[in-house]
Amino acid sequence: MGKRDFERLHHVAFFEAMATELPDEYASQEVNHLTLSYFAVGGLSLLRELDRINKDEIAKWVLSFQVHPAANDDIGSGLFYGFCGSRSTQFPLPNVKDPCHNVSHLASTYSALAILKIIGYDLANIDCKALLLSLKMLQQPDGSFMPTHIGAETDLRFVYCAAAICSMLDDWTGMDKLKAKEYILNCQSYDGGFGMVPGSESHASQVEELFVLLLLSI
Numbered sequence: 001m002g003k004r005d006f007e008r009l010h011h012v013a014f015f016e017a018m019a020t021e022l023p024d025e026y027a028s029q030e031v032n033h034l035t036l037s038y039f040a041v042g043g044l045s046l047l048r049e050l051d052r053i054n055k056d057e058i059a060k061w062v063l064s065f066q067v068h069p070a071a072n073d074d075i076g077s078g079l080f081y082g083f084c085g086s087r088s089t090q091f092p093l094p095n096v097k098d099p100c101h102n103v104s105h106l107a108s109t110y111s112a113l114a115i116l117k118i119i120g121y122d123l124a125n126i127d128c129k130a131l132l133l134s135l136k137m138l139q140q141p142d143g144s145f146m147p148t149h150i151g152a153e154t155d156l157r158f159v160y161c162a163a164a165i166c167s168m169l170d171d172w173t174g175m176d177k178l179k180a181k182e183y184i185l186n187c188q189s190y191d192g193g194f195g196m197v198p199g200s201e202s203h204a205s206q207v208e209e210l211f212v213l214l215l216l217s218i
Contacts, residue, residue: 016044016053018037018039020057032085032086034083034086035107035108037058037062038115045118050118053119059119063126065085065112066126067080067083069130079149080104080106082105082106082108082131082134084104084108103149106145106147107157107158113169126169135174139175142182142183143159143179143181143182145158155196157196163175
């Protein structure tokens with residue numbers, strides 16, 4: 001294959017479109033809209049083209065996905081007050097009391113805060129009390145994290161999301177750092193690498209856990 005130049009303008013155009021609207025081909029991924037937008041905004045940042053998007057509108061759009069406790073809600077009830085992944089996941093189902101039927105998600109919350117940080121939004125403006133308190137309730141006795149309050153798989157991806165959320169908010173009350181560190185170390189394999197869960201084979205994608213270990217050592 002011959003050498004090809006990096007099609008910078010094509011990438012910029014694609015990221016610019018993806019930052020706000022999903023092409024038809026991505027309709028099946030609508031529930032992950034916020035995460036896809038994070039990749040797009042992050043791509044524009046890497047290419048130094050953030051001036052192509054309206055940062056105020058992006059911030060307003062991202063903040064609209066946050067789940068806030070109602071006036072009579074018990075923040076310690078077990079619900080997670082993070083960010084939903086898309087507009088459709090905010091529509092409640094009949095006779096369901098959860099804030100959104102797919103509920104707010106750790107990965108979506110990480111993506112939301114990352115977008116806001118990239119575009120220069122002051123995260124100090126976010127009321128983080130409910131978010132961090134409910135985040136801590138997602139942590140399991142072994143130090144891992146569930147991604148939602150209704151339960152799901154627990155692995156290193158969500159430990160990373162939780163640690164990144166606490167780091168971006170500059171508030172570590174959302175997790176037990178010692179338990180999280182122990183869980184990560186328990187995921188280390190005989191070859192020195194890290195697997196997704198304790199006892200699993202090591203994988204190159206888990207290099208992010210070294211980043212978490214560094215954060216937890218602060």
